[in-house]
Amino acid sequence: MFFILSKIVGFIADPLVFITGFFILGLFMKKKYKRRRYLLFSFFLLLFFSNGFIYQTIFKKWNVDAVELKNNYDFGILLGGMISLNSTEYNLKFGESADRLLYTVKLYKEHSINKIIISGASGSIQSDIIESEYIKSYLVNTGINPEDIICETQSQNTYENALYTSKIVLSENKSTPTCLLITSDYHYRRAIACFKTTSLEVDPYLKVLEQKHISIEDYLVPQSHILRKWRVLLHEIIGYYTYKCVGYI
Numbered sequence: 001m002f003f004i005l006s007k008i009v010g011f012i013a014d015p016l017v018f019i020t021g022f023f024i025l026g027l028f029m030k031k032k033y034k035r036r037r038y039l040l041f042s043f044f045l046l047l048f049f050s051n052g053f054i055y056q057t058i059f060k061k062w063n064v065d066a067v068e069l070k071n072n073y074d075f076g077i078l079l080g081g082m083i084s085l086n087s088t089e090y091n092l093k094f095g096e097s098a099d100r101l102l103y104t105v106k107l108y109k110e111h112s113i114n115k116i117i118i119s120g121a122s123g124s125i126q127s128d129i130i131e132s133e134y135i136k137s138y139l140v141n142t143g144i145n146p147e148d149i150i151c152e153t154q155s156q157n158t159y160e161n162a163l164y165t166s167k168i169v170l171s172e173n174k175s176t177p178t179c180l181l182i183t184s185d186y187h188y189r190r191a192i193a194c195f196k197t198t199s200l201e202v203d204p205y206l207k208v209l210e211q212k213h214i215s216i217e218d219y220l221v222p223q224s225h226i227l228r229k230w231r232v233l234l235h236e237i238i239g240y241y242t243y244k245c246v247g248y249i
Contacts, residue, residue, distance in 0.1 A: 013234040015049035015227050049230045050222035059233060064188045066206040069112075074177035075169060076113030077202060078104045079161050079191060080120020080131040081184075089134050096232075097184045101135065103205060104182050108144055113180055116144070117168065119152040119161040158187070158239070159194050159248040166198035180205050186233055190240045193249035 019042050026038030048054060082101050084093035094101070107113045116139065118132035132151040140146045152168055155161045169177060181202040183191050188204045195202045243249045 013238050014231045015045065015234070016231075019045045019049070047222060050224065050226050052223055052226050055226050055229055055233075059186070059229075062189065062233065062237065063185055064192060064204060064206070067203050069180070069203055069205070070178060072111065072178075073113045073180040073203075074173070075115050075117050075179045076104055076107055076205075077117045077119060077165055077179055077181050078135070079158070079181070079183040079187070080118065080135070080155075081187075083131055083134060085129065087129065087134060089137055092134060092138055097187075100182050100184055101138075103207070105139065105142055105144070107180070107182070107205070108148070115148045115150065117150045117152060117165055119165045120155055121153055158190050159197075159243060161191070162194035162198050162200075166195070166200035169200055176201065179203070186236050190236060190243060190249070193240070193243070197249060 022038050022042035022045065026035050026040075026042060029035040029038060078100060082094055082097045084095055087093045104113075104116060108116060118135050118139075120131045121129075130151075130153050132153055136146070136149050136151050139149055150168060152161070152164050154164050169179065176199075179200060179202045181188070181191060181195065182205045185206065188206065192202065192204055240249075
């Protein structure tokens with residue numbers, strides 16, 4: 001039930017839904033002043049959610065702080081959510097979160113992590129693919145030793161990522177291992193909070209930019225791709241506080 005509800009919330013957490021809803025209300029209102037009010041509000045929402053500077057300011061407050069990392073970790077925990085549901089084991093179609101996969105390969109090749117744990121099934125109602133197994137095949141093809149890759153194949157959300165991954169790690173190790181959590185920047189707040197409910201301590205792998213470029217377009221010109229970024233961020237914010245309400249974190 002919670003899994004289905006989270007997907008519904010994810011659909012609603014889209015600025016275009018709000019903008020379109022108020023626009024339609026404005027078109028069909030009989031009273032002229034109400035029609036004008038709703039149309040103006042939908043226009044205001046469009047300007048707000050397409051402004052790059054506003055998004056970057058709020059995202060910076062949402063993002064977690066980077067920590068000083070160790071030179072080497074026993075495990076790199078890679079969270080799923082990187083591939084399209086149209087993917088097959090031999091033809092992966094990557095989404096916007098594929099950066100976490102690239103970071104994992106880089107960390108392994110640099111010997112910053114000894115083993116990789118891929119956590120996640122499909123995370124979708126419509127698909128029964130096991131993402132972690134598909135990603136393992138991809139990593140093996142890049143030259144990573146299959147014995148250094150562990151698949152966690154049960155989880156369908158971030159809470160279960162933390163729950164099942166911690167069970168795997170702690171059951172196979174007598175002492176508490178060092179773990180590096182690898183996911184996308186917008187997802188760290190919820191992911192870290194979930195891992196804190198387990199006995200497994202993790203450090204977040206955050207890429208900190210020394211300088212953030214903001215152009216004049218970010219201030220003045222509406223940008224359609226910012227709407228997409230807002231959808232992802234709102235999904236995370238709503239997900240985080242939903243997890244709080246149900247006691248996951």
